[in-house]
Amino acid sequence: MATIHDIAKELNITASTVSRALNNHPRISEATKKAVLKVAKRLNYQPNHIAAALRNGRSNIIGIIVPTADRSFFGSVIRGIEEVAKRAHYNVMICQSHDDYESEVSTVEALLNARVDGIMASFAKNTENFDHFKKVHDKGIPLILFDRSFSGLDVSQVVIDDYLGAYQATEHLIQQGCRRIAHFTSVKKISIYKERLRGYKEALEAYNIPYRSELVLESYLQFEDGIEGLNRLLDLEEWPDAIFSASAYSAVAALAACKERGIAVPNQIAIVGFANEAFTSFCDPPMSTVDQQSMQIGTAAAEIFLEQITVGRDRFVPKRIVLTPELIIRKSSLKNPMKFSEK
Amino acid sequence: MATIHDIAKELNITASTVSRALNNHPRISEATKKAVLKVAKRLNYQPNHIAAALRNGRSNIIGIIVPTADRSFFGSVIRGIEEVAKRAHYNVMICQSHDDYESEVSTVEALLNARVDGIMASFAKNTENFDHFKKVHDKGIPLILFDRSFSGLDVSQVVIDDYLGAYQATEHLIQQGCRRIAHFTSVKKISIYKERLRGYKEALEAYNIPYRSELVLESYLQFEDGIEGLNRLLDLEEWPDAIFSASAYSAVAALAACKERGIAVPNQIAIVGFANEAFTSFCDPPMSTVDQQSMQIGTAAAEIFLEQITVGRDRFVPKRIVLTPELIIRKSSLKNPMKFSEK
DNA sequence: TGTAAATATGCAATCGATTGCGCACAATTC
């Protein structure tokens, strides 16, 4: 592969000049620039970013850590990040933690070794120690947390207002006439679930509906957990008349289980999920859900990164961006179709 | 950040020795190795992969080009690649072409500049010129195409047997008693669609069902295309009694449109899709579909890459791996539930 | 015409890790 030295040799100039010419340095004559460009093209020159990265101390790579890449939510976030990053000539490097703490730690290590210029991450579910992220931040590498975040670190964050989303979802169910509203939640240490639970609770309180702990089930919110959850709810003496799930998968699972048992949705049990995965709109009845603005999360995160890079690590103040989720009402929670327009 | 030179200074040895010690070179005494490791830990040493990459000519990064990252299929492929790659200490760099040729070309350029050790790609829909990929191959950089591939390049490929998948899907519809089977196809230059069309045709032929061009609709297979497609089919004098779609989105769209119009699925129109996106199992009725083995595509691609790396570019013969798709029969195409077990 | 200013380019060090070669010293062999 051709290097700037090869180009230099051809033109009887030095590599310095070639480098400057390629970077459009003002002190290089137009004639030389043109000549360099021409030879570069002829030799099929490809700049070696690795060499430049070593010299500059910048790799122009952003590291992304997600629990898993094959979920529509994270896919969209990644897409958002990549879109903004590319415009500023950054590439993204994706790593999956598989929702495992150990793996997350080693992934952070790997990204540091790869000398990424910044890291954007959403925690693994069992991450409780944040030293590995503290290390990133201490090294002065921009760190932006999204979705599953943690306020104990003085870093930027992009989240949605989970509290609001949950509050609105619950309120919506109440307005539909539901009074025994169950809630599927997850690991309480993760703030998004804590916030969603809080939104649920406060909505109940606002409407003078007593909070019943037997209606709140904690799990990993997978598909199976939704089925199991519904079964547990149906074992209660008094059935719930609605479920607000903190995840899309367990919501759809509950819906499927209801159908299997011949329970009418939404009339016997109304259901609202969280995360606007593609499948939520295709199930029957279509699932009401809280849209998480996934793509915007990505673009916002990337923009914060760019800002931090340009402002400089010293003068940059960590930002916390809270996006407003959108309650999407579909038939799974709509007892009176006349009152609302369907989306 | 600490370098091997810092460690060397602390121990009054040279960087060479430190490097060898860290790489567990046999000519370094155990005592020295231990000492180096100890100081490395104390100084919080992080190897600089960029420096190593420059020196070694290997970045340990695999570049991936997908049309878009936020589709479950590509997400799974990426996941598969990453899983295998990580074990061999490779990282992956994701780029999206947004199904646009120009963008794909510049992405390839970017990956070459980043000096990735290999590229895995699925074409953009409008890619018809393959020079940019030929260039990759000519430079001796392992290139593995998956899903949307092209046999005119002498590179490795991982695909599924689209013909077989389509044949089985169509045959299944025929066995359900369907005789006027429509087909949603896409850009014919892309082999996967050509193959699916071929499978469809040959299945018809095998059962002596005439091929009717008015039942074969070409589009980009997005959600809207599915709705439009159904409308066009219903404009025909004689309605189809089944649809085999080359994509999941347009299949689900057709299903939704049928429901809207009060057309019974599967009894009036049976539907089978392609690509086992999560939502296909959640819609109503659950959608029969051809599973593409997405994760295996990823792992297979990564394994080919590793083999090519170890075997060496000269002695490596491009491989073509054809995975067998799996027809998943669900209710959207099951006119006689007694005869088949549901999945 | 002489000199300061502007222009165009070269020199050489640098980023951090790797590695072929060589040298010293120790262990082993005959």
Place this chain on the structure above:
DNA sequence: GAATTGTGCGCAATCGATTGCATATTTACA
């Protein structure tokens, strides 16, 4: 005891691009 083999480590070049400083050549202006 001399010769051979083995062990442990240092020297210095290398990967390719970048950049502060120096230098050479022009241009401009008094």
